[in-house]
Amino acid sequence: MALNLVYLAIITALGSALLPILFYRSISASKFVAFNLLGISGLSGILGGGMALLRHIDISQELPIGLPWLPCHLHLDPLSGFFLVLVSLVSLIAAIYGPAYVEEYQQGPQPLLPLTLFTGLFVAGMQMVMLASDAFSFMIAWELMSVSSYFLVAYQHQNETNRSAAFIYLLMAQVGGLFILAAYGVLAGFSGAFDFTSMQLVELSPAWSSLAFTLALIGFGMKAGIVPLHVWLPQAHPVAPSHISALMSGVMLKVAIYGFIRFVYDLLGHVYWQWGVVVLIIGSLSAILGVLYALMQHDLKRLLAYHSVENIGIIYMGLGLSMIFYGSGYPQLAALGLIAALYHCLNHALFKSLLFLGAGAILQQSHEHDLEKMGGLIKKMPVTAVCFLVGCISISALPPFNGFVSEWLTFQTALQGTVLSNHILTAVISISAAVLALTGALAAACFVKVYGICFLGLPRSQKAAQATEAAYGLQLSQILLAILCLAFGVFPTWTVSQLDTIAQLLLPAGMPVATSHGWLWLTPVSMDVASYGAPLVFFAIGCAWLLIWLWLHPRRKNTTIRIAPTWDCGFGSLNARMQYTASSFTMPIRRIFRPVWSVSENYKKPDQENPGGKYQLTVDDWVWLKIYQPIGRLLLATARRAALIQGGNIRVYLVYSFFTLLFLLWVVSL
């Protein structure tokens, strides 16, 4: 039953892609068909995935398509069910968000059809990745996802940045895909067959399994956006339409995580703790560098993209911890680490989509990308402001909301590091926990900046001043996501118990004790090691607030509230330029962590055309400058040298042919 629902989801997603082509005459009809079908696909995906997750369904099926001797294997189990729920949930929300948002594109230079076409293919591709259980159909679904998202990134291809971002994105997606293919190839090389069931049975030597692991780490890491391979992410996500960047950032990165988990835990069988250390270090690096680079961004969506790198780093830290414990023989703690990572996947999907949809609403209303030109939007767009605030609080991992729970679980897993025999590992784990704390705090700082500059204070530009509240579709989707963020933050116990079933599927033992003390408490190792009563915390804050408000209420009658212009120390009325801007807000952090970015500031003395002097700050990414551009230059240099063989002179060509013949004759007659 669950598998049929998932088939229905995929077919409706493909339908939402292909059917609008029939009505390309009338935009409203095609829009109606596309987004409704997408919504249905999301709904049935949630139901199918949820059923698989809750009822621990584990069914597989073979379709006759594909290679003659390798039919397409499909397999649905709680792990793919969970991620299917993620994908479908966000696509459902995007379907609600879509119609109102794309009106802006209808007058734009590009027709609407490619957008709906490739969105449908993109969602279908992601859903198929979840089901695929042989290397060939996995690669087909994977690349279908990559190619369709490439076209979405390049949707507004009239401006140059979109085109270059799309190219880099597709190039890295292709290279990532090749690495994944190599990883599957290593397994297939030994098991002889390409379907996952036979790959699971094969026993690899440590050297070969480490090679397969590294290839998978690079391949899936490139798609997830861990640090050295993250370069495409901050370029591709901001340029895509907002509901697509929400889908890409919130969900596509999770598909990469799903692929990584499926490969390492399911196919590789035996996991070594050394791998866990590598993943932990990469995760910490991604987290800290992701947040530090996010702090320095002015473009709202580019900032959110860098935060995706940070959150993926946190997920990889959770996975790294779980692999360390699994490798050194503590399956329960490994289960806890895996639960923390999966929970953070869910949370990140929710709050990142919420933030991107909020950013989309802001962009649609104020037509402004740059933070420096926004301000005072809370008065114009109250609903978006509240939902964006919920998103900011959750991403900064603050208590009542969902971001905090998964980060808390990751801390608790790190805390159990002392149980390991290898003490250097314990030291490394606690340092990585400190890095996680620093990341959390910097994320909070970054989102104070974003919310403060964007919503609070005085509007810094005319467009920001004239912004109006977004359409109902946009508001509804944001409210839905905000409620979900709060719900998963306040009632974590039920979700953790469901995730525990997945952990028991992949690992020898789960962590049932985490939810054994009823729905109120979350007690990872035991009651007195650590406990977190999420509903109680939420309830306590609520009633404390109520108590104070009631206590103050009687006095309220005799003390009036007077609205007056802000006190300006007598100099004259304050204007928007006196406020702190995004770059001034982060100036202290920029000076403290200076070597992390390649910062170039130049300040021009005030002259007649700009009396206030001109200050220009550019922050770019060391990884891009020091790794990717040299590779590009090297490639062009080799190409220039290789082109010498096509010099144009026919006699030189004859010499090539002559000497090839002579050389081969010599070789043959040896």
Next chain:
Amino acid sequence: MNGWILALAQTILFLFCAPLLTGWVKWVKCKLQSRRGAPPWQPYRDLLKLFRKEVVLSESASPIFRVAPYIVFSVTALAGAVVPMFAVGLPSAAIADVIVLVGFFALGRFFLALAGMDVGTAFGGMGSSREMTISSLAEPAMLMGIFTIAMTVHSTNLASMTRYLLEHPIQLYPSFVFAAMGMLLVAVAETGRIPIDNPATHLELTMVHEAMILEYTGRHLALMEWGAMLKLMIYSILLVNLFLPWGIADNFSTLPLLIGFGSIVIKLFLLGTALAVMETGIAKMRFFRAPQYLGLAFILCLLGMLSHVILEIN
């Protein structure tokens, strides 16, 4: 059931003793600087005065500005309920462990900073920017300190941490010494005391916490001030109970409670005096020396953890 009543009593007692500690610290500082100074219960008078005064709101203030004081105060009050003041086994302590406590402070700080930026003045922005920078540098040191202690006591619940220290014989852990020094520096930075931020000044260049609540008047200002006092109280109790827990009651009979209450009062007064002496002795540091200060705190906590790993685990 009497556990919950005791917890409520502790919270109320906690709320109403906090201003006394701040008043005491100010009073001792005046005496050291040979000034007459206001009596220790002066903060109570200020709060009462502020609660009665008229609230003046700026035109550009948004609902966040009016909601922030309530959230900051209620979160800090909840943190107070969780921290074991004079008894250990309180049921409310299980709601949150130390990491959640740090989360509460972060939530309070988040709204405080937002409120600072809401009115759109230069000082608010400056205060928020500095506050967030300092706190983001302080948090890793704080976590590392908590981790060091947690490694020995195998738990992050404050109740079980103190209970572990009480049950086991008094031992001098080198990791605890380092963690204590580190946490002390962090506490000073978090509560905005002298070397990092001057609580008493309104000088633009030096104020951090004050800059954020510059625009507040009337009952909102009172709540904000009270929240700050509560925070100082929580940090001092945390330091005291984590490193010198002796005398705290571990069952709910009257005599241990009284001894616990007496011991906590004495300890806090001693800590308050030490804080006052430290504040008069040291001048405020330049803002960009704060990273070295917090770097030192992190190094100390790191040394604590390393010494635990190297020396204490056999």
Next chain:
Amino acid sequence: MNYAQLSLIEQLILTLSAMVLLTSFLLLAQTRIISLINIFAAQGFLLFLGTCLIAQSSGMYHLYISAGITLALKVFFIPWQLRRLVKRLDIRRDVENVGGPSMIMIAGGALVLFSYYVALPIRELSTLATRNTIAISLAVILLGMLMMITRRKAVAQVVGFMSMENGLFFAAVVSTYGMPMVVELGVAFDVLVAAILFGIFFFQIRAGIGSLDVDHLNRLHEVDR
């Protein structure tokens, strides 16, 4: 099986093949176009004689037909057509100074040695009297290619190409007493069409670039010039 025991005709065939090799060397060194064409015609005639002798000694009468085709094509038609083109393009006078003639001669010698080394295994295998000449025919092919590489004039390159074809025909005749008739006809037809096309190309190149110097044909390239 030393040379002495061979019958007179076989000895004559071997000397003729040596003469063909000599003409290839002459082609390499010759600079004047008209004498180049004459030497090529001579080479064709020597081939015709050789093929007739082999046909007579081996009794394979279909060889006479291919000898006749060679005579018609390589001795009369192609040289006549080349001379007519040279007259119409009036390039009788220009002389092509071949770069480093001595170096080319040494290279030619080395090539002959190399082709003998390569053709050794074939020699053991062959039972025919003319097995030694397989190495000679391979040498004529390689010398033809060497000539195309060293010559700048399009006409000289064509002559080099045609001498390579001669070498191939000679190899076929010598190693297997000629290919099956159908293949012989096809090869001859292709060589004929190639010769006609060369003529057409000469006029196109002259019209397009204004000279028959092959080094001027270097517009299509990918080097940053």
Next chain:
Amino acid sequence: MIALYATLLVPLVAACIFGIIGHWKHAGTLNLLVCAVTFATSLQLTINIFNNGAMMTPGKMFYIDAFNVYLILVNSLVGLTTSIFSRPYMAHELKIGRVDDGRMRLYHAMFQGFLLTMLVALSTNNLGILWVAVEGATLATVLLVSLYRTPEAIEAGWKYFILCGVGIAQALFGTVLIYFAAEKVLPDEEGSLLWSVLQEHSDQLEPTVLMLAFVFLLVGYGTKIGLVPLHNWLPDAHSEGPTPMSAILSGLLLNIALYAVVRYKMLIEPALNNHLPSYIMMGFGMLSFSVAGILLHRQRDIKRMFSYSSIEHMGLMTFAFGLGGPLATFGALLHMIVHSLTKSAIFITVGHAAHIAGTQKISEIRGLIKTQPAVGWTFLLGTVAIAGFPPFGVFTSEFLLFTATIKSMPWLVMPLLIGLAVAFAGLFRHVQPMVFGEPPEGQLPVKANMLPIIFHLALVLWLGISIPDILANWLDQATIMVVGKGLL
């Protein structure tokens, strides 16, 4: 039998007729009809083969088996679709005065002559006739390359003629050596050049002579395949000739040269104990694949770029045939089909793109999707297909090749992957700016028939998702013939 003779006679007759009336207004449509008839007869031929297996003509001159039957079908299919494309294209060329009546006659005659020689090369059983057919194909296309009479076109034609002439000459010497080795073993005069006869006695042939012959044949036909040290003529010939011709040249002629080499490999491989021919082919393949991939970055002309992409794919196929084993051979055979279909579709869109922009310079072709969405999108999808993205068939064959390399030569996997990535980067670097972005003002859409392209891409997509059973067991029989054991 009749189907085979019809398939060969129709183009022959058409070539002669077009020699006279090639410049006629409806010559293009007639050309299309002729190709359609040829396609129909070849379809009939394939059905016959499907029903009653391999077929040998009475005079043993032609031999159709599983290996060349589907190549003949692809040959006439691509011939048909290119003739559909060539009608409007040549009409446009005639209108803008780049060709006159005489050249139109030449064009149509040589078009049919080219298809005829390729069909003969595929179907013949006599290795000598195979050489004559390939040489004939070269001669047919030489004049086509220099059709436009620009200095560049003439230069390209001359180089194509000389280099391929030299190459083919070496191949002739190889054929002579094969004939020499065969005469030792086979008593009767006539049979010693027939492939089927040679195949039965292939183990008795003399290994050293065979090895020498293979070297000459590989260098000879390798020049026609465009393997790297011998490839220099290919980019020039592609970029200067008319687009329909370059579509057929890169789609089919390269395949036929490779088909010839594989025919010889089937003869020589059993006789030799060492795997030297396979290693040489793998060496050539890997060299062409990597150098062509790198050179893609340097291109300034759109047709030159896709010719380098053809060199790269031919290198991949040669590597696969060199690798041997059922999986790699199956993959290579599939790759031959998919590459021909995709590459000819791409060249058709390239032709239209060049007409839209009025030039072949990559830097001056902009905003294709905006000007004419049909051409823009099919061009982009074709490039995605040729770059080897999964839903399309090129990925399937590369996937098979990849799995074969893992099984036999795992250390070769990394250069293969890096080569694919570099080639993809080079291709997309140029295609994307051309397709996306704002078109220069005054760029008008051009009259184009999208049917052939859509039909090709649909076929490739179908092959990418699932290979039909008929084709699967054809390829399997061919693999059994080439390597000895099949896959199914």
